[in-house]
Amino acid sequence: MSAPAKPLSNKPLSKQRLRLWLRMLSAHRGIEMHLREQLRLSHDSTLPRFDVMSALDRYRDGLRMSDLSARLKVSNGNVTGIVERLASEGLVERVAVDGDRRAMCVRLTPAGIDRFADMARNHETWVNDRLSAFTEDELITLITLLDRIGEIHE
Template structure:
């Protein structure tokens, strides 16, 4: 007995979707994949380093700015509120991984930067993180990874080019 109706040929149904539906479908799959990778990273950071993804993100941001960042700039880089970052920075400071340095001429402002210990701890975590990403996304060739990166960058910067 031949299958007829909506389940007859799922591939044909997908192929015939309007562009907006295909893009929606792509977005949902991309979101699902992103959440899966993020969950794996969270678990591995917890298991292997007894740390969290937000702490890793703060240290990664600080690693890119050797002279340190003001709290507001750090929040901006991470695209989160100052309140979210403050607690993380407090705990990292208690562990000797970051230090707050007074900004000359501004009594209210301080820079946050990684200590030598923080740099060493982050370097270990960053190496593991890169290996995990390599493993989780190993089905993509370097060329595909570059193409997707370029396409996602275009989406990210679209609002900057076309403020509608």
């Protein structure tokens, strides 16, 4: 059983909110660093490649490059380089968009679907291991609170 939580302090709420933000960043960085290392060691891959493949796995018919960039919240240039490397490995294919000569649609190939499925299984295991100290009730509480943070300025 964990030790009782220490009182945050009698500091102003603004300081406590800043402390929360820094703790969230630290927790995120720690998990992200672990995931990056595991993807590198287990799949000779990177987190950005995983993110691109994940987005394409959710949209099996493919996405325009601009839509893929928007969903990942990165520049077209970043996505283009990743897609080119994935295409050279036979994991994605680019197809022209009907009626728009300039636009390209990207989708996973059957090999890409299989490769991503393996990566996704491992990814879920790694995240599960990192967060295994939390009970189901604690997870529900954390998810609820983080959802509220996300809704504040939508």
